[in-house]
Amino acid sequence: MKRKDIHRRIWLAPKDPDSLAYASYHIDEWTRDGDMEIVLSDCTRIINLTLNNKQDQRKIERLIAFLQEAVDVHVQERNKP
Secondary structure (H helix, E strand, O other): OOOOOEEEEEEOOOOOOOOOOEEEEEEOOOOOOOOEEEEEEEOOEEEEEEEOOHHHHHHHHHHHHHHHHHHHHHHHHHOOO
16 A cells, blocks of 8 residues: 655744744655654754654654743743732
């Protein structure tokens, strides 16, 4: 059975017509191990994160934990009296 590409993109500043910032992920149809490319882009700067092995997985999990921590600190500071 043939698999399809899996991909998704979200715009990081959808209300700003001049911003081309986005985050996306992509898994090619031909990969067997589910190798994933994650892209963070802001205009001409692009950061690619490849997810091929356990080391890549840990790197991305640390990034996710960092971003979650940032949101938690923001909410905590925002809700201070």
